[in-house]
Every structure is written in C-alpha cells, then in structure tokens.
Amino acid sequence: xxxxxxxxxxxxxxxxxxxxxxxxxxxxxxxxxxxxxxxxxxxxxxxxxxxxxxxxxxxxxxxxxxxxxxxxxxxxxxxxxxxxxxxxxxxxxxxxxxxxxxxxxxxxxxxxxxxxxxxxxxxxxxxxxxxxxxxxxxxxxxxxxxxxxxxxxxxxxxxxxxxxxxxxxxxxxxxxxxxxxxxxxxxxxxxxxxxxxxxxxxxxxxxxxxxxxxxxxxxxxxxxxxxxxxxxxxxxxxxxxxxxxxxxxxxxxxxxxxxxxxxxxxxxxxxxxxxxxxxxxxxxxxxxxxxxxxxx
Amino acid sequence: xxxxxxxxxxxxxxxxxxxxxxxxxxxxxxxxxxxxxxxxxxxxxxxxxxxxxxxxxxxxxxxxxxxxxxxxxxxxxxxxxxxxxxxxxxxxxxxxxxxxxxxxxxxxxxxxxxxxxxxxxxxxxxxxxxxxxxxxxxxxxxxxxxxxxxxxxxxxxxxxxxxxxxxxxxxxxxxxxxxxxxxxxxxxxxxxxxxxxxxxxxxxxxxxxxxxxxxxxxxxxxxxxxxxxxxxxxxxxxxxxxxxxxxxxxxxxxxxxxxxxxxxxxxxxxxxxxxxxxxxxxxxxxxxxxxxxxxx
Numbered sequence: 001x002x003x004x005x006x007x008x009x010x011x012x013x014x015x016x017x018x019x020x021x022x023x024x025x026x027x028x029x030x031x032x033x034x035x036x037x038x039x040x041x042x043x044x045x046x047x048x049x050x051x052x053x054x055x056x057x058x059x060x061x062x063x064x065x066x067x068x069x070x071x072x073x074x075x076x077x078x079x080x081x082x083x084x085x086x087x088x089x090x091x092x093x094x095x096x097x098x099x100x101x102x103x104x105x106x107x108x109x110x111x112x113x114x115x116x117x118x119x120x121x122x123x124x125x126x127x128x129x130x131x132x133x134x135x136x137x138x139x140x141x142x143x144x145x146x147x148x149x150x151x152x153x154x155x156x157x158x159x160x161x162x163x164x165x166x167x168x169x170x171x172x173x174x175x176x177x178x179x180x181x182x183x184x185x186x187x188x189x190x191x192x193x194x195x196x197x198x199x200x201x202x203x204x205x206x207x208x209x210x211x212x213x214x215x216x217x218x219x220x221x222x223x224x225x226x227x228x229x230x231x232x233x234x235x236x237x238x239x240x241x242x243x244x245x246x247x248x249x250x251x252x253x254x255x256x257x258x259x260x261x262x263x264x265x266x267x268x269x270x271x272x273x274x275x276x277x278x279x280x281x282x283x284x285x286x287x288x289x290x291x292x293x294x295x296x
Numbered sequence: 297x298x299x300x301x302x303x304x305x306x307x308x309x310x311x312x313x314x315x316x317x318x319x320x321x322x323x324x325x326x327x328x329x330x331x332x333x334x335x336x337x338x339x340x341x342x343x344x345x346x347x348x349x350x351x352x353x354x355x356x357x358x359x360x361x362x363x364x365x366x367x368x369x370x371x372x373x374x375x376x377x378x379x380x381x382x383x384x385x386x387x388x389x390x391x392x393x394x395x396x397x398x399x400x401x402x403x404x405x406x407x408x409x410x411x412x413x414x415x416x417x418x419x420x421x422x423x424x425x426x427x428x429x430x431x432x433x434x435x436x437x438x439x440x441x442x443x444x445x446x447x448x449x450x451x452x453x454x455x456x457x458x459x460x461x462x463x464x465x466x467x468x469x470x471x472x473x474x475x476x477x478x479x480x481x482x483x484x485x486x487x488x489x490x491x492x493x494x495x496x497x498x499x500x501x502x503x504x505x506x507x508x509x510x511x512x513x514x515x516x517x518x519x520x521x522x523x524x525x526x527x528x529x530x531x532x533x534x535x536x537x538x539x540x541x542x543x544x545x546x547x548x549x550x551x552x553x554x555x556x557x558x559x560x561x562x563x564x565x566x567x568x569x570x571x572x573x574x575x576x577x578x579x580x581x582x583x584x585x586x587x588x589x590x591x592x
Binding site for chain 1 (some may be wrong): 318321322326363385405442466469470472473475476477527528529530534549551552570572573575
C-alpha cells in the first residue's frame with residue numbers, strides 16, 4: 001500500500017442524517033481531533049441543500065450516484081446528480097483520485113450500533129477491520145457489495161482511492177443523539193489512527209482473523225397488486241440487526257394479523273431492519289451472511 | 297355527561313407519523329375493531345398530502361391550527377390552515393360540534409411509551425384516565441395545556457365536544473413499528489370501550505385517584521447569537537421521559553464537550569425528549585409536574 005496523503009471526512013450526504021452534519025461542522029471549527037502528522041484531513045458537507053430542506057435528498061439519493069458511468073453521463077442533471085459530479089471533481093476523479101481515503105458519515109434508524117462498512121476488498125480494508133475491532137470491539141464489520149468493482153459502485157465513499165462508511169444507529173431521522181454522535185466520532189478516530197499507523201509503519205500486531213458480515217440481498221415488505229403495503233417488520237426481527245434469522249422464523253406481520261415467515265434456505269443475519277429511508281422502495285431489510293475475514 | 301353518539305378516529309394529522317395513517321386505513325377496511333353498540337365510529341385521514349410528501353406538514357403544522365380565532369380567520373390560506381377549516385366543517389364547528397369525541401392518533405420519536413394526552417379538564421377525562429390506567433397500567437396520563445379553554449386550544453383533537461390524543465413512542469418518523477402500532481390500537485380500544493361503558497351505564501368501579509403528569513413549559517436547545525445549535529440533549533436525559541430531572545442534573549452536552557445542567561428550582565419530569573419534529577423551533581423537551589388526579 002502506498003502512503004495515504006489526503007483524507008476527506010464527508011458528512012451530510014443524506015440531509016436528514018444530522019450526526020455527520022454536526023460532526024463535520026465541529027471538526028471544521030476544532031480540527032485538532034481529526035488532524036494526524038502523516039496526512040492532511042479535510043472535511044466536506046456533501047449536501048447542505050437537502051439538510052436545509054430536512055430531507056434525505058432533493059431529487060435523487062446522492063449516495064447512489066457515483067458509478068463511473070453516472071459521473072460521466074452529462075444527461076444526468078438532477079440536483080444530486082450534479083452534486084456528485086462536483087464532488088467527483090473535488091475529491092476524484094474516481095479511478096484517479098486526488099483524495100486517497102474517504103470516510104463518509106451516515107446514520108440509520110436501525111439498531112445496528114457502530115458499523116464500519118467496507119465497499120471494496122483488499123488488504124488495507126482487512127487490516128482496518130482488524131484494527132477497528134481491536135480498539136472498539138462493539139463495532140461491526142459490514143462488507144457492503146464488495147463484489148462490485150469500484151467503477152461500478154454507486155456509493156460516494158468510492159470516489160476516492162479508498163473509502164469506507166461509518167454507519168451508526170439507532171437514531172431517528174432529523175435527530176442528534178449524544179451516544180450515536182460519540183460512537184461515530186470514536187469510530188472515525190480509530191480509522192484516522194489506523195491510517196497514521198500505516199503511514200508511519202507503527203501498526204500494532206493485528207489478529208489473524210476478524211468476524212464480519214457480508215451483504216447478500218435486500219428483501220421487500222409484503223405489498224398487494226397495487227403496491228400498497230400489506231404488513232410490517234415482525235416484532236421478532238425488529239431491533240435484532242446482526243442476530244440470526246432462521247428459515248421459518250417470523251419475518252413480517254400483516255396489518256390483518258397474519259405472520260409471514262422467512263422462507264430462505266439458510267440462516268442469515270439481517271441489518272438495516274425497518275430503516276426509514278428504505279420505505280421509498282418498500283425495502284424491509286438487508287440480509288447478510290456471517291464471514292470470517294483472514295487479515296493477511 | 298350527555299350521551300356520546302359520534303366518535304371520530306383521526307390519523308395522519310402529521311404526514312410522517314405512519315402509525316395513525318395505517319391504523320385508519322386498517323379500520324376503514326375492518327371497522328369491527330372500532331365499532332361499538334351505543335355510538336357510531338368514523339375515521340378521518342387528516343393530511344394525506346403531507347403523507348404523500350413524507351413530511352410532517354406541507355405549509356404549517358396542522359395540529360396547531362384549531363383555535364376558534366384561527367378557524368374563523370379567512371386570511372389564513374396555507375394548506376394546513378385550509379385543511380383545518382375543512383375538518384372544522386366536517387367534525388365541528390368547534391364549540392357546537394357534530395362530533396362528540398375525537399381520538400387523534402400521533403407518534404413521537406421520544407421514549408414516552410403509550411400516552412393518553414388530555415387537552416381539557418372535566419369529569420369525563422378524569423374517569424377516562426382512571427379507566428385506561430386500570431386496563432393498561434403502562435399507559436401514561438398527560439394533561440397537556442389543559443388550563444386553556446377549548447376555544448383557545450390549537451390542537452385538532454379539540455374540534456369535537458370532547459377530544460384526546462393517543463401519543464405513542466419511540467418510533468422514528470416515517471417508520472411503522474409493530475409494538476407502537478399495537479400499543480396505539482390497544483389504547484384506542486380502551487377509549488372506545490370507556491365511551492361504550494359511559495353510554496350504557498356499565499362503567500366498572502374506578503379508583504379514586506390516578507397518577508398523571510401536567511405540562512408546565514417547553515425548554516430550548518442551547519443556541520448561539522445566530523441561532524445555531526451549540527449542543528444536544530445529554531445522555532443523562534435521553535430516553536428518560538417521565539423520569540425525575542432534579543435541579544443541577546445534566547441537561548445538555550455542548551458540541552465543545554461541556555455539560556449544561558438543569559437550573560430550575562424544582563424537580564420536574566421531562567417528556568417529548570429530543571423529539572425530531574421539535575427541532576424546527578429548537579425545542580429540546582417539555583417539562584411536566586407529577587400530579588394526582590382525583591377522579592370524582
């Protein structure tokens with residue numbers, strides 16, 4: 001791995017996730033907390049307009065606009081599609097980026113605790129995962145669609161050479177919780193410390209393996225022929241992010257009072273359970289498998 | 297108390313409080329659950345347009361538009377100001393209402409559990425409080441600005457002769473939780489049963505006294521001279537709705553890391569702690585006093 005010279009911490013990619021907005025504002029005023037000796041740290045408030053409107057986004061989800069093809073498509077002229085091009089010019093261009101490492105701050109309404117989302121495979125990510133788990137054992141390592149190439153990945157964090165998402169919950173949209181804000185700040189500090197250790201060659205001895213979860217698929221709420229929702233996430237699943245869901249377990253409760261069970265063949269581990277932002281597409285949760293990551 | 301002939305259950309007064317919207321839709325399809333022998337029950341989806349936009353309101357908070365003066369002011373022409381006039385024509389006119397009893401369904405992001413909000417004083421409310429506590433001991437009785445006359449009260453629930461709010465949390469905005477939906481439905485059922493018992497003269501023997509909380513005032517987040525927020529609700533208070541807050545207890549944590557303590561003279565009981573919808577006005581929470589309600 002070559003040296004990391006430029007790190008950017010991004011907040012407010014989603015306008016109603018207040019935690020990242022306030023952390024970025026704080027670190028703009030008090031940069032010492034995110035300053036390290038071996039690289040420069042900058043901050044970026046990705047979507048102030050959506051925050052002003054107290055919405056996730058104005059026109060499109062900004063965190064779905066960063067495939068190389070989307071960035072190159074001049075016909076994509078929506079507000080967030082335009083913001084993505086500007087951020088690509090600022091931090092990228094994706095594929096040959098000025099920014100070496102992007103940390104994008106997000107929150108969720110789901111009970112996921114502090115999560116480190118890895119968008120790519122590679123030794124630096126495996127070592128980061130191991131380092132973070134050493135420093136913050138309660139953190140969860142989440143491998144998010146890391147089968148895609150960076151060019152195909154639509155997340156903002158993939159605009160730099162390396163990139164991760166700090167994803168912490170539960171917190172309602174448009175709310176700041178002290179606990180979630182502090183967990184987000186702590187996880188960010190560990191990532192910055194890891195990069196510093198890498199640059200200086202001072203990484204401590206890491207464990208050989210670390211536990212994580214790998215994204216498999218998203219599943220939808222039950223809907224009728226007109227797309228009207230017929231039910232909700234079952235109490236059995238609600239708040240149980242990263243807990244096992246076995247074939248035959250209760251999954252949804254219809255408004256008529258019937259339980260719908262999980263029909264998959266294997267035990268899976270849900271996350272983003274009942275996330276508010278996913279209602280737009282009737283997504284109920286993501287399903288993950290538990291994995292062991294070999295660090296070396 | 298004269299007989300209650302017409303009851304209206306209102307949902308979706310706030311567009312991003314999904315629970316009431318889905319309960320009203322359900323009861324429109326399955327009216328048996330809210331039907332009783334001695335009165336008619338109708339349902340009203342108060343603000344479908346705000347729900348379509350996934351916002352609390354389009355122009356103004358609909359649940360602040362129901363003073364008699366506002367309803368009579370033809371110069372108030374915003375969307376919710378107009379909806380209020382239409383609802384007044386449908387259920388009111390306030391002060392001489394067609395609807396005898398309004399049950400308005402709300403949710404909160406705060407950890408308030410199932411709450412019955414009483415907007416007026418009077419024997420029927422005291423008896424209702426006692427009956428609800430008998431049937432659902434975990435329910436909280438919340439006397440909300442009941443020093444105002446009905447004409448001065450701006451809440452939708454005051455448009456009928458009698459009216460209460462069913463307020464349940466915690467649930468993020470734009471989310472349906474099975475537990476919160478079921479608590480809302482249960483509390484509504486007890487209110488309907490109470491009205492049925494009143495009409496039929498079959499009320500069970502009620503306790504002589506019932507515990508509740510009475511609204512005192514709302515307090516604001518710390519802000520600077522430009523109105524920018526300087527801090528957040530302290531971990532010590534977060535999620536501790538209806539728990540005592542003593543003079544000198546931690547109240548806010550500034551983003552700079554300083555604790556701000558509660559400076560009031562008396563122990564109070566906060567509610568609506570860190571409610572998402574109150575950020576617009578920088579309201580941090582409501583303060584209440586614990587009261588004993590003499591039922592007779």
